[in-house]
Amino acid sequence: MEALIFEKPYTLVLKEIQKPKIEKNEICLKMKAAAICGTDLRVYKGEKTKGIRKPSIIGHEFSGEVAEVGDKIIDFKIGDRVGVAPVISCGKCYCCLNDLENICINRMAIGYEFDGAFAEYIKIPSVAIESGNVFKLSDKVSFEEAALLEPLSCCINGHNKCKIKIKTDVLIIGAGPIGLMHLQLAKISGARVFTSEPNSKRRKIAESLGADILIDPQKEDLSKIIMENTNNQGVDVVIMVIGIDRMLNDLLTLIKKGGILNLFAGFQKESVSNIDPNLIHYNEINIIGSSAMKLRNYITAIKLIEENKINLKSLITDVYSLSEYEKAFSKALKNESIKIVFQD
Template identity: 30%
Template structure:
């Protein structure tokens, strides 16, 4: 089968690799669509992992083979593959910090080499513990593979929204109106809150309004804080969701978030970044800082419901379609987006 093999920083090789052999409790999925995620891009462009590897994890496809011991799945079923499933019995799982679980963090879905997701290939092997514990989600017949590929990123965003306790009547600032920021806007609106957004690209500012933002601003506007205060009756927003790894965006969040409000870090910053902050700002204004990493096992069913029943319009986020052989060009496009670049989908 064909796969895009990571051979080193910015080195992707479109090559022939063996179809993974499956054990008795495993399933082989023929990949139809896989979303290109910012985490994939970081793994390709920075020296974070030893090659060779096959990345890709926002995967939707068709079951191509099942092991002898697999009883609940059949060849031909359309499925979403979740590449993270926690152990459910460690101290992190018992406290519902599923993404901190070592089993969760140890990716085991693979198309060959060191297991790394495997979606950037024609087929991906799903190990037994994922097959048995809810890591395959059936796709309803009326839902496209493109739509289904959004279940995993929806879960990640939904986890952040739930952690920030976003509720009806609140106002939320989303910094960055890329694919993740736009999904945040949709989820904020779904849960009954008002969404404000910032971005650097005029097209994305306009797109934020199209998907439901009540107001959207240029992040470089020197009057940003004043504009946010104006639309919140001088109070500031209840919560800011940092969807871009920007130090400037964080300080804007401090200026725009009300006393007693929350700032949630969603985007991953480079490790060398350190943000100086006077702790009295947090103390006197009672600002809560929090982070949200990856998805939550508890939210899988709700994430699938949001996507499959079109409670959020994930199709509005899709902008580009690339064949697997052009993955390097897709990465370049994501890093240097055109005016209308949002979510990029890859087709093995």
């Protein structure tokens, strides 16, 4: 089969390799759609190394069709359409036992410790099947949408921690795929959404998806706009979907007393941020983080797509075959697209 092999930073090679052999408790999927994630780009650039083997096949946002099942598999049959939650938690550690399976100490993931989806076929390890990470899809969910269920699930996890209700004022910093998912989730909850994004194409998509107030932070005064529109009180919630540490203190000044700052994006290794602690103390601001997803978030994500509540299709701006990987990655690195998907 064809597989895109990550050999070392900045080196991906399309190779003909053996199709994975499955054990009796495993299944093999024909890849139908696999999206390039920001994390894949960080792996490609050598910025993310944890859990990354060299050489290996990366890609963790995917869907497929069951092509082969092991003798002991009863829940799946050849031809089933499935989406896979890539992160496998252990179920036993402190985090797993305290409703924090998303940040399981012993977590493993397809696309990291296990070979991922940038290939014609993907082996799903037994531990993923036993943990319930493989979900059958109805015809209401396309393979392309299913490839984005994982990032949407991560957003649902982050969204749930922000306590967004009707008329909550939410500011989203960044309107890439993740920002645009957060935007839609906040709108479903009844929020008024401010979106700050320098790229005009992305602002346009944010507008079409319901953003109430759009800000170009390079040309406009973000702070002034927020204060003018909130009676000088600031917004209830800020969600940072880009990891720029030097922005933290400015963002703290835009939050209403008792509000929430959610650090949703990962920051560069060894980032340190200078913040005025009195902004937190006197205003009782809650700084929270959110990382990865829980399986129940994946189930919610499927329902939202089935019920047409979230538009993922408009986030898919480019579709390529695996053989066009050079074009796909160079486009992804230029940040010109929203979501790039490889298709079978």
